[in-house]
Structures are given as structure tokens and as C-alpha cells.
Amino acid sequence: MKQITKSVIKNSLKRIFLYRACIVRLKLMGVEKVFSYTLANETGVTSDQVRKDFSEFSIKGNKRGGYDINDLLEKMEKLFHRNKDNNIVLIGMGNMGLALSKYSKFVQRHMNIVATFDIDPFKQKMRSGIPVYSMSRLKEIIERFKVKVAILAVPEISAQEVVDELIRHGITGIVNFAPVLLKVPPDVIINNVNLCDELESVIYYVHKQMKVNGLKNLELLYRDMKY
Amino acid sequence: MKQITKSVIKNSLKRIFLYRACIVRLKLMGVEKVFSYTLANETGVTSDQVRKDFSEFSIKGNKRGGYDINDLLEKMEKLFHRNKDNNIVLIGMGNMGLALSKYSKFVQRHMNIVATFDIDPFKQKMRSGIPVYSMSRLKEIIERFKVKVAILAVPEISAQEVVDELIRHGITGIVNFAPVLLKVPPDVIINNVNLCDELESVIYYVHKQMKVNGLKNLELLYRDMKY
DNA sequence: GAAATGATGTGAAACAAATCACAAAAAGCG
DNA sequence: CGCTTTTTGTGATTTGTTTCACATCATTTC
Ligand SMILES: NC(=O)c1ccc[n+]([C@@H]2O[C@H](COP(=O)([O-])OP(=O)(O)OC[C@H]3O[C@@H](n4cnc5c(N)ncnc54)[C@H](O)[C@@H]3O)[C@@H](O)[C@H]2O)c1
Ligand SMILES: NC(=O)c1ccc[n+]([C@@H]2O[C@H](COP(=O)([O-])OP(=O)(O)OC[C@H]3O[C@@H](n4cnc5c(N)ncnc54)[C@H](O)[C@@H]3O)[C@@H](O)[C@H]2O)c1
Numbered sequence: 001m002k003q004i005t006k007s008v009i010k011n012s013l014k015r016i017f018l019y020r021a022c023i024v025r026l027k028l029m030g031v032e033k034v035f036s037y038t039l040a041n042e043t044g045v046t047s048d049q050v051r052k053d054f055s056e057f058s059i060k061g062n063k064r065g066g067y068d069i070n071d072l073l074e075k076m077e078k079l080f081h082r083n084k085d086n087n088i089v090l091i092g093m094g095n096m097g098l099a100l101s102k103y104s105k106f107v108q109r110h111m112n113i114v115a116t117f118d119i120d121p122f123k124q125k126m127r128s129g130i131p132v133y134s135m136s137r138l139k140e141i142i143e144r145f146k147v148k149v150a151i152l153a154v155p156e157i158s159a160q161e162v163v164d165e166l167i168r169h170g171i172t173g174i175v176n177f178a179p180v181l182l183k184v185p186p187d188v189i190i191n192n193v194n195l196c197d198e199l200e201s202v203i204y205y206v207h208k209q210m211k212v213n214g215l216k217n218l219e220l221l222y223r224d225m226k227y
Numbered sequence: 228m229k230q231i232t233k234s235v236i237k238n239s240l241k242r243i244f245l246y247r248a249c250i251v252r253l254k255l256m257g258v259e260k261v262f263s264y265t266l267a268n269e270t271g272v273t274s275d276q277v278r279k280d281f282s283e284f285s286i287k288g289n290k291r292g293g294y295d296i297n298d299l300l301e302k303m304e305k306l307f308h309r310n311k312d313n314n315i316v317l318i319g320m321g322n323m324g325l326a327l328s329k330y331s332k333f334v335q336r337h338m339n340i341v342a343t344f345d346i347d348p349f350k351q352k353m354r355s356g357i358p359v360y361s362m363s364r365l366k367e368i369i370e371r372f373k374v375k376v377a378i379l380a381v382p383e384i385s386a387q388e389v390v391d392e393l394i395r396h397g398i399t400g401i402v403n404f405a406p407v408l409l410k411v412p413p414d415v416i417i418n419n420v421n422l423c424d425e426l427e428s429v430i431y432y433v434h435k436q437m438k439v440n441g442l443k444n445l446e447l448l449y450r451d452m453k454y
Numbered sequence: 455g456a457a458a459t460g461a462t463g464t465g466a467a468a469c470a471a472a473t474c475a476c477a478a479a480a481a482g483c484g
Numbered sequence: 485c486g487c488t489t490t491t492t493g494t495g496a497t498t499t500g501t502t503t504c505a506c507a508t509c510a511t512t513t514c
Binding site for chain 2: 003100172179180187
């Protein structure tokens with residue numbers, strides 16, 4: 001029944017996000033249409049890749065005319081369900097939870113943290129505008145705001161029990177900051193963010209690179225890297 | 228000269244981190260040797276994959292005897308240069324920077340944030356044990372502690388200028404929290420952590436899953452996901 | 455309005471990653 | 485000691501992803 005669910009973000013989806021960030025910037029600059037090679041240059045991929053990715057997500061442009069920037073954005077918003085607001089809950093108002101609760105980009109992108117939760121009574125008061133509740137009110141809030149997605153920022157040791165509770169109340173998608181592999185049913189999406197691993201990976205590559213220093217062609221190093 | 232450098236973490240390396248976390252846990256439980264299928268079960272990959280990954284990083288076990296847990300850890304520490312301490316600097320002591328500076332797992336894993344930096348004079352005092360300096364002392368500190376890796380937690384708008392300065396002073400690896408693609412020379416490793424994208428990806432999959440609900444076989448959904 | 459041009463969109467080809475299958479080595483056992 | 489069992493390590497195969505190549509369409513030009 002319960003199984004380890006791996007982080008599940010396709011590379012093509014990640015690139016779509018890159019393109020969108022770029023498109024948003026171009027729009028602000030007043031640009032009205034954009035070509036696959038423009039996005040390619042800006043994001044460091046090839047123009048073929050851009051078109052293949054768009055093709056995968058059924059995004060179509062105009063032959064010769066490129067992509068109309070407003071149309072493109074509209075299609076993407078639809079793809080990512082950003083026309084409607086997405087209500088999120090955040091569990092664990094420690095260091096990380098507090099930082100995340102203050103992050104304004106989430107709201108800008110229509111992802112609203114409607115409530116945060118903590119077992120520590122000391123933390124159960126308004127902070128940074130978003131209410132902090134005790135865990136006993138989880139069910140009520142999730143139902144009231146029709147929340148499907150949660151951010152988990154509790155200690156490693158509590159992560160599994162909290163996830164179990166979230167799932168019982170109807171959460172089906174989780175961004176997990178605790179460095180543990182959570183066991184969840186197969187219909188629950190988990191995205192693990194492990195900052196230690198991110199840092200260590202960089203250290204690994206930095207050391208690796210220092211070893212091959214003196215090598216003329218750095219291509220060699222990049223060939224076996226993934227983006 | 229300067230080019231967009233993409234996040235560059237191989238899937239096999241990510242899995243190695245999973246295995247290690249698992250091995251550390253097993254060691255604490257007193258286990259002394261471990262088999263590829265044990266790690267596989269714990270991490271949700273196949274045992275073939277575990278062995279292939281080990282093979283890629285030249286980690287060898289004993290036929291029939293599996294892997295000696297201490298030997299395995301030692302080899303991994305060496306691989307990730309965790310026998311020696313790694314000195315890190317953190318730029319930007321805002322919400323995110325503050326949370327990161329308080330994160331004890333970094334130290335546990337021999338990654339020491341030796342100093343943090345901010346342009347805001349208000350933030351330039353001791354907090355959470357790690358000193359906060361003005362940007363003018365960047366060069367001095369980087370050189371004194373032989374720092375090669377930086378965590379970047381400054382606003383989007385300042386990210387590029389700060390990166391340029393970091394690189395000028397000898398930084399070659401960066402974990403970047405600002406949602407921008409930084410332009411850096413090809414020998415600098417960038418690892419972008421974009422939390423909005425992480426959240427949005429989950430929302431995307433949650434919605435997608437709700438659409439196919441009623442579908443018997445969830446395998447269909449998982450087939451085109453990547454871990 | 456036909457020809458040239460410049461872009462998309464997508465099968466085909468090349469490349470990369472994961473899985474399979476099995477030989478080889480080590481350990482246990484009669 | 486030789487037979488059986490168990491597990492690693494790695495070529496061979498399959499599956500997945502990216503790049504290539506070009507047909508197709510829209511626009512401009514003459
Ligand atoms: N601080 C960071 O920079 C950072 C970085 C990466 C990962 N993380 C991870 O994020 C998680 C939180 O880290 P942190 O530094 O904010 O820790 P923290 O100890 O500051 O905060 C944890 C919070 O969770 C609350 N909590 C504990 N058990 C709970 C439960 N059962 N239900 C609800 N709330 C509960 C605590 O009261 C506390 O407020 C940890 O798993 C940590 O490993 C933190
Ligand atoms: N807070 C979050 O949860 C969160 C989540 C994801 C990403 N981020 C990203 O991380 C970065 C920091 O976010 P934050 O919420 O901590 O912002 P913040 O505004 O709280 O902190 C930014 C800090 O950087 C300092 N700073 C500004 N310009 C600087 C410069 N040129 N040199 C040195 N320091 C400088 C500021 O004084 C401030 O202390 C942003 O790019 C943000 O998009 C934040």
C-alpha cells in the first residue's frame with residue numbers, strides 16, 4: 001500500500017519553467033512575440049529542445065511568426081492552473097517554515113499559504129500575516145480551503161507521522177524539506193528538497209573540477225553532467 | 228566568455244546521496260554489512276541500479292558478502308571530500324539566509340558556513356553564532372578560509388552582480404536561491420534551487436492526477452515521471 | 455502571384471540511462 | 485573438496501531523451 005515515492009519532476013517540465021520565467025521578463029520589457037531560438041539563447045538550451053518541449057505540452061506557435069507572448073503565457077497559466085488560486089498549507093514554523101511563510105514570490109504566482117501549523121504553542125500566533133494554528137485544526141482548515149498541497153518543514157523525526165496525517169485529511173501533493181524518504185500511497189506526489197545534498201553536489205563537482213585542472217577542454221567535464 | 232550555466236546534478240549522484248543517508252541510518256542501528264537489494268528496498272530503486280551506480284563511482288563490494296558498511300561510508304566520505312572540512316560563505320542574511328545559517332545539518336556534514344555577508348548594516352552583527360560581515364570583507368574572508376563554495380540568498384536583482392564579485396574572488400561553486408539564470412564562466416558550477424518551481428511542479432502533477440482520476444492503473448501516470 | 459525566406463513541428467537518428475541476464479567470486483555445507 | 489547458494493559486477497538489451505533533418509506553413513519580396 002504505502003511505498004517510497006520519489007521526487008518526480010521531469011526535466012522537460014523544469015525547462016518549461018525556465019522558458020516561462022524568461023517569457024515573463026520579455027513581456028515586462030514590452031516584447032510581443034518570441035522565437036524558439038530567443039528562448040534557447042536566454043535559457044542555455046537548443047531551439048530544437050524548446051520546440052520539442054512545447055510540443056510535449058501541446059503548446060503551438062505560428063510558423064514563421066514564432067510565439068505570441070500573451071498567448072504563450074495564457075497557455076502556460078492554464079497548463080499550471082495559475083488562473084485559479086492554489087491554496088497551500090505549511091507545517092512546521094521553525095527556521096525554514098518562517099522563511100518560506102515570508103516569501104512573496106509564492107503569492108505572486110498564485111500559490112497562497114492560507115495557514116501554517118506547529119505543535120509548539122509558543123509559535124501559535126500571527127506572524128508575518130499568516131496565522132499559525134495548532135495541529136488539531138489541520139482537518140478543518142484543509143477542508144475549508146480545499147487544500148491539496150502542503151509544504152513540510154518539520155524535523156526529520158516527525159516528518160512521517162505528519163505526512164500520514166496530511167494524507168488522511170486529503171493532501172495529495174507535498175514539498176518536503178526534511179531529509180527523509182517518506183512512505184506514501186502511490187497517488188500522492190512528493191517532491192523532496194534536500195539542501196544538504198544540493199550543497200554537497202556542488203562541492204563534489206568543484207573538487208572534481210580542481211582535479212582535472214590543466215585540462216584544456218572543459219567540455220569534457222560538462223559532457224557527463226545533467227541539467 | 229560568460230555563459231548560462233545550468234544546474235548540473237546527475238541522477239546517479241542524487242541516488243548516491245540517498246544510499247548514503249540510508250547507510251548512515253543502518254550504521255546507527257548497528258548493521259555492519261549491507262546488500263544492494265537492502266539499499267534498493269529502502270530507497271525505492273532497483274538493486275541493479277544500486278550496483279550500477281556504485282560501479283560508476285568505483286565503489287566495490289564483496290561477492291556474496293555485500294558491502295561492508297564502514298568501508299562503504301569511508302569510500303563515500305572520500306568521494307565527497309567529507310574527511311576534510313569544507314568552508315562555505317553565505318551571501319544575503321534575509322529570511323532565507325538566516326534560516327540556512329541556523330541549519331545544523333550542514334555542520335554535521337562537514338560543511339561549515341564560516342561567514343555570512345550582507346549589504347544591510349543593520350544585519351552586520353553576530354546572529355546565530357556565525358558572523359555577518361559587510362561585503363567589503365568578502366575577498367579577505369574567502370582567501371583566509373580558502374573558500375570555494377558560496378550560498379547565494381540575495382534578491383533576484385542583485386544576484387548577478389554578487390556572483391560576478393564572488394567569482395572574481397575565487398569562488399567556483401554556487402548554490403543559488405534567487406530565481407534567475409546566472410551568467411558565469413564555464414568552469415563555475417551553479418546549482419539553482421527554485422522553490423517556486425518545486426511547488427508549482429507538485430501542483431501541476433496534483434492537478435494532472437485529479438484529471439485522470441477514475442483511471443484504474445496509476446502506473447500509467449507514473450510512467451512518464453522522472454526521479 | 456510565384457519565388458524566396460524564416461520560422462515551426464515532428465518523425466528519424468543518435469545518444470544516454472536503466473534494466474536485464476548471466477558469468478564470476480565468495481561462502482556454506484555435506 | 486566439490487556442489488550449491490548467494491550476491492556482486494558488467495556486457496547486452498531495452499527504454500527514454502535529445503539532436504538532427506526536413507516537410508510545412510506564413511510572410512515578405514520582386
Ligand atoms: N533551516 C534550514 O535552513 C533547513 C534547510 C534544509 C532543510 N531543513 C529541514 O527542514 C525541516 C525544518 O527545519 P528547521 O530548521 O526549520 O527546524 P526547526 O526545528 O527550526 O523547526 C521545526 C518546527 O517544526 C515544529 N514541529 C516539530 N514537530 C512537529 C509536529 N509533529 N507537527 C507540527 N510541527 C512540528 C517545531 O515546533 C518547529 O517549530 C527539518 O527537517 C530540516 O532538516 C531546514
Ligand atoms: N524566503 C524564502 O523562503 C525564499 C524561498 C525561495 C527563494 N528565495 C530567494 O532567496 C533570495 C533571498 O530571499 P529572502 O526571502 O531571504 O529575501 P530578503 O529580502 O529577506 O533577504 C535578502 C538579503 O540580501 C541582502 N542583500 C541585498 N542586496 C545585496 C547585495 N548586493 N549584497 C549582499 N547582500 C545583499 C539584503 O540586505 C537582505 O538581507 C531571493 O532571491 C529569493 O527570491 C527566498
